[in-house]
Amino acid sequence: MSGLNLYERLEIDPGASDDEVRRAYKRLTQLFSPSGVVCYGLYRAEEIKALLEDFKAAYETLVDPERRRRYDQQLYPQGHPSARAAEAVKRGPPRPALPADPLSLLDLPQDAVIDGPVLAMVRQLCQVPLAEIAERTKISMFTLRCIEEPRYADLPAPVYLRGFLKQIATLLHLDGDRVVREYMHGVERWQKARKKARW
Helix, strand or coil: CCCCCHHHHCCCCCCCCHHHHHHHHHHHHHHCCCCCCCCCCCCCHHHHHHHHHHHHHHHHHHCCHHHHHHHHHHHCCCCCHHHHHHHHHHHCCCCCCCCCCHHHHCCCCCCCCCCHHHHHHHHHHCCCCHHHHHHHHCCCHHHHHHHHCCCHHHCCCHHHHHHHHHHHHHHCCCCHHHHHHHHHHHHHHHHHHHHHHHC
16 A cells, blocks of 8 residues: 555545545445455455554544644645645536436436436536536535445435435436435435345
8 A cells, every 4th residue: 555645545535524534444444354254365464454554544644633734735735636626616618508307318217216327427418527516515525426326335324415415406407305215215225235135
């Protein structure tokens, strides 16, 4: 990991919130636990120990506001990338007006539901960069990517996720209630399948 910065080591964006830093650290320490199935036969004990020490060092720096500020100044002498992205959004060329019903322009089957990939397709159709949604909603890029891919295990708590989905739907001229209902149904299906797999 010597060639990776602290954000890359925890697999998060430079603009990640403290909560996202904590969740990423927890996920990686669980994933690379010496007793975990993932590591069995793939890593030697000393390699796992070194990885966990790297994760811990990155976490301790990024979760401390002052240490993180100093680290960011050193890592990004030309300015923090999230600030540069926001400025680029403001300077971007004007786009055509968003269609009144973006879903009607997609070649989707009649029984299609709105999930992460559909949201991504609508956003691309409307030519709205992910950075713009992050800037206008204050939702982190990490969370937006988790919503679109979708990476259910990394999504925020349902109470926050519903609010985020409403904001995204508003920006993309979608029915917010439908987006929340159908997306959350997919989350519930994943949770049930995960619970069943554990048994």
